[in-house]
Amino acid sequence: MTPLLDIQGLSIDYLTPHGPVHALRGIDLTVERGEVLGLVGESGSGKSSLISSMMALLPANARLDGSLHFEGRDIAAMGERERRQLRGDGIASIFQDPFTALNPVVAIGTLLVEVQHHKRELSRREKKARAVDMLTRVGISDPEHRLRQYPFELSGGMRQRVAIAAALLTDPTLLIADEPTTALDATTEAQIIDLLRQTRSMVQGAIVFVTHHLGLVAALCDRVAVMYAGEIVEIGPVTSIFAAPQHPYTRALLECDPAMLRDVARRLPTIGGTVPDLHELPAGCAFAPRCPTACTACVQTPAPVVASAGGGWARCHRLAS
Ligand SMILES: Nc1ncnc2c1ncn2[C@@H]1O[C@H](COP(=O)(O)OP(=O)(O)OP(=O)(O)O)[C@@H](O)[C@H]1O
Numbered sequence: 001m002t003p004l005l006d007i008q009g010l011s012i013d014y015l016t017p018h019g020p021v022h023a024l025r026g027i028d029l030t031v032e033r034g035e036v037l038g039l040v041g042e043s044g045s046g047k048s049s050l051i052s053s054m055m056a057l058l059p060a061n062a063r064l065d066g067s068l069h070f071e072g073r074d075i076a077a078m079g080e081r082e083r084r085q086l087r088g089d090g091i092a093s094i095f096q097d098p099f100t101a102l103n104p105v106v107a108i109g110t111l112l113v114e115v116q117h118h119k120r121e122l123s124r125r126e127k128k129a130r131a132v133d134m135l136t137r138v139g140i141s142d143p144e145h146r147l148r149q150y151p152f153e154l155s156g157g158m159r160q161r162v163a164i165a166a167a168l169l170t171d172p173t174l175l176i177a178d179e180p181t182t183a184l185d186a187t188t189e190a191q192i193i194d195l196l197r198q199t200r201s202m203v204q205g206a207i208v209f210v211t212h213h214l215g216l217v218a219a220l221c222d223r224v225a226v227m228y229a230g231e232i233v234e235i236g237p238v239t240s241i242f243a244a245p246q247h248p249y250t251r252a253l254l255e256c257d258p259a260m261l262r263d264v265a266r267r268l269p270t271i272g273g274t275v276p277d278l279h280e281l282p283a284g285c286a287f288a289p290r291c292p293t294a295c296t297a298c299v300q301t302p303a304p305v306v307a308s309a310g311g312g313w314a315r316c317h318r319l320a321s
Helices: 048-055 080-086 110-114 124-137 155-168 184-203 214-220 240-243 248-254 296-300
Strands: 003-013 021-030 036-040 064-071 093-094 174-178 206-210 225-228 233-238 305-307 311-314
Touching: 003 048, 021 048, 021 064, 021 233, 036 048, 036 214, 048 064, 080 093, 080 214, 093 155, 093 305, 110 124, 110 155, 110 305, 124 155, 155 184, 184 206, 206 214, 214 240, 225 240, 225 248, 233 240, 233 248
Parallel strands: 036 206, 036 225, 093 174, 174 206
Antiparallel strands: 003 021, 003 064, 225 233, 233 311, 305 311
16 A cells, blocks of 8 residues: 655755755655654754655755655645645644644634635534534633634643644644644643644544654654654664664663653753754764764765664664674
């Protein structure tokens, strides 16, 4: 069966006055129906570029190489109309700041009816009934009253619940959640994590979570892809990777901490050194300058891909030797 999302050899350069920024390099990634995939990595590792390419939302200065297929359709070859359709009726997104999804001058009810525009068979009254039902499912009390309110009248957690309801009402085949809990206080964050866990059963296709929050990956994801300097350096089942990370960068992130799986509040720890300059990448492994186990080959040649448990792999010279 064709994967829901099939990305092969994807590279993205951003053209800038200082030369191209190599934001993504040779990304191979498939997302299957029914799975929840986590994308983790430091700021600048390319997570946003990857999800923007999935949503056909790259900025004008981006140059894309490689292929991206959603349900067998070539995303890169789509015209603007087809791309808009893809985002309205196929791929939905939830962002860190729910204001991105909620127009401040549009009442919640109008928004939740309008996002269902592709459901031509439903009357406005039926769409409103679906909106009320969805607000209840995402834990909003007195939904009829909420429909008449505006985003500024709701708390941050409530707004994120409405944004999640809006995304789910489009019946997405792929839901992309970009740091959906980062802007919330700890209590609200825990509630939204709970809601996101339930969201899983409300999405028929797949969910991709972009996060700095390793606890969120442990709590919600089946697989995790770890990104570094525009590459996936390790991918595999969350249980295998958290139990036995293969790549030194993943190991550094997890710090071999057995409490990780229990500690939902944990975020990406800091690792000594800085990410390389994406204008001028090193000849070898991009993590080598920060890697405690780097050898001569690591500095001189790109790292090979080595298979690991559960169908996963990691990109590292040390694993090959
Ligand atoms: N439009 C653009 N023009 C030039 N460079 C860009 C553009 N968008 C992103 N970049 C650069 O591409 C690299 C990857 O950025 P990207 O936003 O994909 O990373 P990220 O992992 O999502 O980071 P963050 O977690 O901070 O959002 C960064 O160096 C960033 O500065």
